[in-house]
Amino acid sequence: MTGTVKIAIRSLYKIFGHDPQAALKHVQGGVSKTDLLEQYGHVLGLQDINVEMRESDITVIMGLSGSGKSTLIRHLNRLIEPTSGQVEVDGEDVLAYGEQRLRTLRRESMSMVFQKFALLPHRTVAENAGTTLQVRGVRQRDYLKDAWKWLERVGLGGYENHYPHQLSGGMQQRVGIARALTSNSPIMLMDEAFSALDPLIRTDMQDLLLELQKELHKTIVFITHDLDEALKLADRLVILKDGYIVQQDEPQHILLNPNDPYIEDFVSDINRARVLRVRSIMTPLNGGDLPDDAQGEVDINDTLEDTIARSGGDTSHSYVVTREGTPVGVLEMTNLVKALVPRVASEAGARKY
């Protein structure tokens, strides 16, 4: 959970317009996004972003369209230049890089997966997957071998010599993922990678990503507008709104302690039983005694849904929570039921529909 910081973003601002530097002063002086647009004709893209992304974590950046999430992810490999602020990768300031170093960073440290796949239509699937190696000057014979390996891994064995237009959307995005994996870079940037796919395929792809991640331990930055997707994938969740960060934390924590009406509104509709885990609501043991009336053991990382299924719906039970077999806490079913009700559930729901 607490790996070293891989990517750090510090007080990042991005303003679109003809004179961003002047507009930056206004923003730092307290002018709001709306006023900036109306009075100065500049669009505030990102405002004072501070995020630390840890190694081997999936950091999900979530927000509605226009919240600046795609702009933010493009700052990491400098497809977009910031107006002010720092972006550090492995402790090095990326913004100070010259053209050559930046190219090396893009080639070897980061690979990106795109919402619209962005495959090259005139190349075969295997050639597409090998693009990331090809740009480094690897010979075709060698990069195709790697490409084949990763295509096999994402479940596209046998399609190597097809062209992208012969594949379905889900398969095309698998090629996109294989392409990013072939580069063997430690960081993967995924820009709404699954948003263009239909729901069933999307679930498949999420599972694929989690399965790959179990093995590969990449540092993944994942952009999405879908809260369910965010909660499913995230080790750490960053919620953006209108270019600023509303809240960032472990998803469980955000769900239980939303610090903003915007987020409360957001989280009121989701299936909490499936997302929340035992560890978030248990009472830690802290050296105390195990209760006598415990009905059994549950794992610390079980979802509440699993637990409810086990209890058969009986709310009077309590369970011993274990981590790798060792008891670490107690779970009262009454607490579990309370956790299922969002703080503002009914009003928010009523307002929406």
Added chain:
Amino acid sequence: MATYDFLFDGLGLRDWCDAGKTGDAPQSMANLLAKGGAGKDTPWWEFPFPSLDALNEACARIVQSRDMTKAVEDGFLAIKDVLRFVLDPMTQPLSWILDFALLVFEAAPWWVMFPILMAVVYLATKSVRLIGFVTACIAFLAFIDHYGFAMQTLAIIFVCAFLCVLFGVPIGIAMSRSDRMQRMTIPVLDMLQTLPPFVYLIPLIFLFSVTEPKLYGIAIILYAIVPVIRLTDLGIRLVDRDVIEAADSFGMTDRQKLFGVQIPLALPNIMAGVNQTIMMSLAMVVIASLVSAPGLGVLVLRGIRNLELGVGLISGLGIVLLAIVLDRVTKAALDRVNAARKV
């Protein structure tokens, strides 16, 4: 006396005008005719536009229109030698290439040329039907003894279209990469495209010897290069921005991006431009027969000049056949490219 006397009198320029009067200014025929009826009042509906000639009548200091024409001519003749000194050696290779191509196409016997053409068609289109069609068309032309002329026309088109692509594609690429370059080039392209084809020939005749093949070569290239430039520019600008962004994100250099992404993705458009370029070279090669371009155009010209109706019509038919052949082959090649690149 003259209509606009009042203008110069009113402005107090009469003395200045009269000071320039020499009395023996060149007279136009219209002037001489007008002199016959001098003194007659001009009816109000014939009130002339204040043109150079009309003003000249009132004030001799104003030049006549034909002086302006003369000045343009003198100006061109004055820079002609310099232009020729620069352009002549630069364009000389074009003459050599055209001469060589004509020589090869004429010298190759028909039983060598036919298989070569068939092979070219096959490589470009992979279509057996099209080979049959092209062979039939050329065989028909040969059957009515127009084979030699057709080959000359074909030779010129091959050379000119090839050079158009050779220069046009890089110009198009340069345009697509710089908005300034595009802004500067587009007016030139517009001018080249709207100038009537005959007008190209006028300055060229003065610059180069009429016996030089490069004379018509340049005219054809200038006329036909426009579409390939435009469509290359358009094609590259239309390449999906997401794909370009992806290429950037993988750390491609500009060169890798150009040859690995932009040109391949723009190829359907570029090929459409090549098709247009070839068709326009064919149109121009006929007109260029006025300045000694050999080929079917010569026969058309003979038909017009000597009123030999049959000769003109048959050679016209030959040109249509050639046009259909060239169009079908390039379109089929384009379709093949498109089929492989469907997104």
